[in-house]
Amino acid sequence: MPLARRNISSIVAFVLLALYALASCYPFLWMISAALKSNQEVLISRSLIPQVLRFDILTETWNKLEFWTYFVNSTVITLCSVVGIVFIYSLAGYGFAKTHFWGRDALFLGFVALLLIPSVTVLIPLVQLLRSLGFIGREATQFSTYSGVVLPIINGAGPLALFLFRNFFREMPHDLHDAARVDGCSEAGIYARIYLPLATPVIATVSILNIIGVWNAFIWPSIVINKDAWFTLPLKLKDLDLQLVTQWNVRMAGSLITLVPVIIVFLLLQRYYIRGLTAGAIKG
């Protein structure tokens, strides 16, 4: 390619990327800037840089959100869901990819077909089910309520997680499996000692997808959790809004505080995430 043309195309690429990068992170920049302004200034000024930096809104909102309490609630729900998802569907993915049993492929197809069921379809039955099992209702404890939130979330995340794990395990050479077998390793041992440790990219992908999804989930937790003290951060954030008539700076400060934990996790796992998602998709 001639040098001039190469230069033009890379300039075009650069401009395009710069523009879209700005569009994609502008809402975040604005969120940060608004969290540091007075409500007056938020409404009048369009500048990203506040005239007077006000950290008091942020600390005030932090206290009003009772951050640590609700952070712990959100973290418990997110961690339990993600650990459950990774454990259950890496096992199942291995089962579908590397072992044989009667009806295996039909069962797998059934799981993938589940992707098609709109989650809103099962919302009502799930609530009835949780009520009749005593997970929610008058007798409910925090533990039973959280189980009621987490178990359906795990099941809902199943099809995609299973698909990614199964594709990944299927791509791995079967020789590994046979060699371990010859050396006297049990099927469970092969899974735990050989295949699972190699599946780190997929574990990272599935984890990050679900950490983001569960952390941000609003409707399902809001239906199941009926006691203020058990709320997750997003529910508390919405609750905060009821007490104040659209204080934009408070809203933004609250939003920022709620999002920071996931953004940190995302930046830490970003690299694995890209690798795992595409490994499963391209070859599958």
Place this chain on the structure above:
Amino acid sequence: MRQAKLRTTQAAAPVRKRSRWLAVAHANSGVLFVLPAVLLFLVFGLYPVIYSFVLSFFRWNGFSGFSILPFACVAPTCSFVGFDNFKEFLFANPITAGMFRQAIWRDMFLLTTVTGGTIVLALPIALALNQGVRGQSLFRMLIMLPMVTAGIAVYYVWTFIYQPDGLLNSVLQMVGLGAIGAKQGWLGTSSLALPSVAVVLIWSSVPAAVIFYLAGLQTINAELYEAARLDGANSWHLLLHITWPLLLPITIIIVISTLNAIIQSSYQTIYLMTNGGPAGSTTTTGLMVFNYGFGDQRDLGVASAMAWMLFLALAVITMVNLRVFRSRT
């Protein structure tokens, strides 16, 4: 496997029978790996689906008198109504039927604009990222950022951007296009609210599409381009005749996962941003089902019937998509 099972039933000696049975059990022991997933699925996946299907033929107040295991439907709180729930929103009740039909059109609008918009934006971005420009890893990170944000926090920001005195209107004013701004706010104007929601959905689904396209681009052999260049092809030809066809499988993945994301979770976005308004102009079928299930118009039978129509529609759309794309690849 099936043969092995047959043979065990024919075995004569009890001892042999036992050992054969053990052998079959051993050969099928892989099932233990999928057992936790299957159990969870039976309770929280299959049971609710059956429940909702059965419920779609009943009228029930949601408190007592109806259950599936064991089956019970006790008057007066519960009654069997046949297909009445389906008729209700398909044609019997003109108001509900009208709303439902409009909701379907809104679904169609979101499905087409969001998938289309995502692909139109994601492909050029992936191509640009693939050129190896300066600072590309920073760009990649910034472009990925909207992925972390399917939540209430980001909807608050977008709601502000769309306010009457919000960011979008004032930016338009600044560049001299104040006239096309929305006086009542972008989410407050019936004709603009749904497209505005679509923009948010596109914004949040572009990053994943970019990742998929990038991965696809890396599998394309550079020699193909060089050969085509030697034959006198220009950049547009390369894109049209090499890149696009080779990326078609990736495009299929993106289309299906975007469609799925819209059906699965757009009602949450809409619930938080506009709650279906103004004047019902952003009420999609998903949100309608949710309102019938949990809102003021509470009617669980109709909600279930509607949810099943949604499921059928999605199944058909996905199959058509797969068929169309498969025939072209």
